[in-house]
Amino acid sequence: MTQRIAFIHPSFHIPYIYESASRNGVEFVVVLPPGEVIHHEYPCVIGYETLPLYTAPETALHRLEALHAKWRFDGIMTIKESCMVWTAEAAARLGLPGIDPGAAKAARDKGTMRRLFRERGLVTPEFLVLSGADEIERCQALAFPYVVKPGSGYNSDAVQRVSSWDELVAAVRVVEEVNADTYREVSWHEGQNFSSIVVEEFVEGPEYVVELFALDGDVRALNCGYKGQPPGPCFEETVYLSPPALAREKIREIQAVAVEGMLALGLRNGPGHCELRLDRQGRPVILEIGARIGGSGCAHFNVEASTDVDFSNLWFRYLTGAPPGDYWPPRPTDTGKAASSWILPLGGSGVLRSIDGVEAVRAHPDCERVLLLATIGKTYRPYPHFDGFLAIVFGRHRSTQAGEAFFTFLESALKVNWGAAPRPQSRPLAREQTP
Ligand code: ADP
Ligand code: CA
Numbered sequence: 001m002t003q004r005i006a007f008i009h010p011s012f013h014i015p016y017i018y019e020s021a022s023r024n025g026v027e028f029v030v031v032l033p034p035g036e037v038i039h040h041e042y043p044c045v046i047g048y049e050t051l052p053l054y055t056a057p058e059t060a061l062h063r064l065e066a067l068h069a070k071w072r073f074d075g076i077m078t079i080k081e082s083c084m085v086w087t088a089e090a091a092a093r094l095g096l097p098g099i100d101p102g103a104a105k106a107a108r109d110k111g112t113m114r115r116l117f118r119e120r121g122l123v124t125p126e127f128l129v130l131s132g133a134d135e136i137e138r139c140q141a142l143a144f145p146y147v148v149k150p151g152s153g154y155n156s157d158a159v160q161r162v163s164s165w166d167e168l169v170a171a172v173r174v175v176e177e178v179n180a181d182t183y184r185e186v187s188w189h190e191g192q193n194f195s196s197i198v199v200e201e202f203v204e205g206p207e208y209v210v211e212l213f214a215l216d217g218d219v220r221a222l223n224c225g226y227k228g229q230p231p232g233p234c235f236e237e238t239v240y241l242s243p244p245a246l247a248r249e250k251i252r253e254i255q256a257v258a259v260e261g262m263l264a265l266g267l268r269n270g271p272g273h274c275e276l277r278l279d280r281q282g283r284p285v286i287l288e289i290g291a292r293i294g295g296s297g298c299a300h301f302n303v304e305a306s307t308d309v310d311f312s313n314l315w316f317r318y319l320t321g322a323p324p325g326d327y328w329p330p331r332p333t334d335t336g337k338a339a340s341s342w343i344l345p346l347g348g349s350g351v352l353r354s355i356d357g358v359e360a361v362r363a364h365p366d367c368e369r370v371l372l373l374a375t376i377g378k379t380y381r382p383y384p385h386f387d388g389f390l391a392i393v394f395g396r397h398r399s400t401q402a403g404e405a406f407f408t409f410l411e412s413a414l415k416v417n418w419g420a421a422p423r424p425q426s427r428p429l430a431r432e433q434t435p
Helices: 015-022 057-071 079-093 103-108 110-119 133-141 167-185 246-263 295-307 312-320 358-363 402-411
Strands: 002-009 026-032 043-051 075-077 129-132 147-150 160-162 197-201 207-215 218-221 240-242 270-278 284-290 338-343 350-356 367-372 392-395 415-419
Touching: 002 057, 002 079, 002 312, 015 026, 015 295, 015 312, 026 057, 057 079, 075 079, 075 312, 079 103, 079 110, 103 110, 110 129, 110 197, 110 246, 110 284, 129 133, 133 167, 147 402, 160 167, 167 197, 207 246, 207 284, 207 295, 218 246, 240 295, 240 402, 246 270, 246 284, 270 295, 270 312, 295 312, 295 338, 295 392, 338 402, 358 367, 358 402, 392 402
Parallel strands: 002 026, 002 075, 026 043
Antiparallel strands: 129 197, 147 160, 147 197, 207 218, 207 270, 240 338, 270 284, 338 392, 350 415, 367 392
């Protein structure tokens, strides 16, 4: 029987969740904020509605009840950070499965998240939460280098490593700007705004990610992936390779920390996307958890291609009250298969002229799919600002080593050509999380 899910403000760039929906008898009614442009050809999307999700969230919740009477939703979901809290509230109002709104807010607010990780005894960076630049003197308590970021940001937007007081002042200014332009509007919980500036200890070791799923407090790691060793000062996302080239015991240790992190935030049901780095002693330091399938659905691929678990379908079943079936508990993560996603580095900024080498990449036997997300002719600013990813390459490999070799190939195969930016741009209202 077909199940109908209200999909709150999705992006349409990444196909994996839509493909899983089509395979598994799920149809979506998409709910968007006013003015959003829609481009896609997914047959599982059967309708559209518009609600003022950001400008009037209470009104949007009220109006959702009328939409529910019209469409009779079996479930409601989002994979966008900016809608996590609203969607949790909406599920509670409609009496549908979902996460606790307080847990959703904890997973959106990096200061609250750090405090809850610490209270559970997890290793997490030393941190301070500033409500504004006027509190900058409190940073005297931390030792350089450290990281400055918007407390409710995403896409690594405005995340900056700083090594001096001058750099700190400049970084805080950037975060204030993005908070005013973007994050204030999308950081809503119980009528309050929770955007802030988080300043925290820099952890320099390699980075890992764990995708998770929880059912009634039983939290399981679905995989573990390597995410590179970004040195800063900006943190452009690049590689994801699952499983990583680590001993099995170390993978288990990282996964165990991620599971504890979910419980620390009260995420007892649904997906989680946990990021960690190793410290100098090799201990996993938990950075954050998103209460969603990561990367706008990229994480579905990373899990399914390396473990055969249909991540999205696990979630669809939970959301619609169906038993998890064969997927639960998930199979062991060491299947012998490896999967990767690789984000094309900007390698410059300005007006995008072209991306060369795509056909050679598509011809590689490990290449599953190349998603071209760039807009030729658009002006892209350098990080720490985020103006969108250019391209993502998905790979299936016979081993982790083959995945590493594929990355080396991609680095030389693809080339981005830039022209000079015409004039300084003001920041667009970047509500979009891409992907
Ligand atoms: P976002 O929610 O925007 O993705 P994150 O807090 O996850 O923000 O930061 C983005 C990236 O910046 C991380 O994936 C990591 O590479 C780097 N980073 C963030 N905080 C730290 C830290 N304290 N130490 C080291 N690297 C960090
Ligand atoms: Ca992150």
